[in-house]
Amino acid sequence: MKVFIYTVASPVIGGSHLNRMKVLDQKLKASGMESYLFTNLKKFRNQVNSSEEKFFVILDVPASYIEDLSFLINQKAKVVGYEYSGRLIVDYNIIPFLSKFREFHAKKEIYSGLKYLIIRDEIINQKNISNTTLDGILITLGAGKTKKNALDLRKRILSKNKGLKVEIIVGKFSNQLTFFQPYIKKNPKNFAEIINGSKMVFTNGGSTLAESIYLDKKIICWPQTQFEYEFAEFLNGIYDFDIINDIDNIPDLKMISKIPKINIKKEIDGKGADRVFSLLCDIMNH
Numbered sequence: 001m002k003v004f005i006y007t008v009a010s011p012v013i014g015g016s017h018l019n020r021m022k023v024l025d026q027k028l029k030a031s032g033m034e035s036y037l038f039t040n041l042k043k044f045r046n047q048v049n050s051s052e053e054k055f056f057v058i059l060d061v062p063a064s065y066i067e068d069l070s071f072l073i074n075q076k077a078k079v080v081g082y083e084y085s086g087r088l089i090v091d092y093n094i095i096p097f098l099s100k101f102r103e104f105h106a107k108k109e110i111y112s113g114l115k116y117l118i119i120r121d122e123i124i125n126q127k128n129i130s131n132t133t134l135d136g137i138l139i140t141l142g143a144g145k146t147k148k149n150a151l152d153l154r155k156r157i158l159s160k161n162k163g164l165k166v167e168i169i170v171g172k173f174s175n176q177l178t179f180f181q182p183y184i185k186k187n188p189k190n191f192a193e194i195i196n197g198s199k200m201v202f203t204n205g206g207s208t209l210a211e212s213i214y215l216d217k218k219i220i221c222w223p224q225t226q227f228e229y230e231f232a233e234f235l236n237g238i239y240d241f242d243i244i245n246d247i248d249n250i251p252d253l254k255m256i257s258k259i260p261k262i263n264i265k266k267e268i269d270g271k272g273a274d275r276v277f278s279l280l281c282d283i284m285n286h
Contacts, residue, residue, distance in 0.1 A: 001033070002034045002036070002056065003028050003036070003055070004044065004058070004077075005021050005036065006059055006060070007059075008062070009039055010143075010173055011143060014143025014174075014206075016142075019207070020060065020082070020207070020273075023121060023273045024082075024280075027273060027277045031281075048071060049071060051076070052076075054076045056280075057075075058082060059081045059086075061084065063086070063102050078284070080092045081093040082095075083095050083097075085103055089105050090107070091107050091108050092110070094112075094276055095116070096112070096114055096117040096272070097114070099230055100230065101226060111279060114268055115267070116272050119211060119270045122192040123211045124270045126193065126196040127270065134197060134199040136164065136166060137157060137166045137167070137199060138194060138195060139154055139166065139168045139203075140168070140169045141203065141204045142204040142208070143174065149224070149247075150168045153247050153250075154168060154183070160253070167184070168183060168185070169186075169194065170185075171187055174187075195211065195215060198217065200217070201220075202219075203220075203222070204224045205228030205232035209221055209235065210235070210268055212241075213235065214268050219242070220242045221236075221242065221244070222244050222246075229243075
């Protein structure tokens with residue numbers, strides 16, 4: 001059976017949806033399945049409309065996505081959403097976090113829980129790499145209009161902690177930081193190594209928060225949206241990290257650096273992609 005994956009990436013949405021679907025696409029291909037990953041709606045629609053045999057669709061688009069996907073109705077396809085809260089009623093929905101701000105629907109079944117949260121392979125590969133010399137502070141606040149917040153945050157950290165190495169990382173699709181200083185890096189290939197080697201991570205309430213938790217980093221989370229606050233507060237009930245509302249509430253970084261990390265629970269265990277893949281296989285064969 002052919003598998004068509006549709007997701008999106010942009011300066012506003014960022015690349016996290018695409019990153020996790022790449023993980024699934026690779027797993028499907030490695031298992032011998034004929035998998036195709038689309039980020040262009042027109043190409044995706046043309047492929048769906050031209051398919052004469054049964055096929056399988058995976059949708060991973062954010063709540064703000066408003067493009068019409070109604071052409072999937074009455075197609076010879078099983079449609080599975082990953083954290084999908086759009087207008088289309090999918091057959092199955094896989095949702096790592098059930099937000100009260102989003103509506104999740106499925107004709108047949110909804111599967112939920114952090115056990116389905118997908119962590120990228122490059123992050124997982126860093127898990128057992130020991131960093132005896134942790135270096136500097138990393139700021140990564142996600143997509144959208146986070147340019148000013150990231151720059152202001154760096155300035156505020158340095159005003160209270162002179163001499164620190166403080167770097168800002170923006171994603172591949174970012175167009176917010178148009179002037180690049182040595183301390184600003186865009187989509188570095190060694191992002192996983194940078195985050196794993198950082199002494200502390202300032203991040204928003206998105207994918208990098210989950211990745212930082214997985215790598216057991218010392219984290220200060222500054223959510224940039226209502227959904228990110230909700231997700232961060234949920235994770236903060238399981239894992240140990242600080243949440244701030246603005247840069248005036250930054251805790252004493254020297255004190256935090258001396259406090260050992262004690263994360264006993266392992267809901268984010270890096271096996272989410274394997275569980276999602278196994279679940280997809282079960283659905284396909286059902």
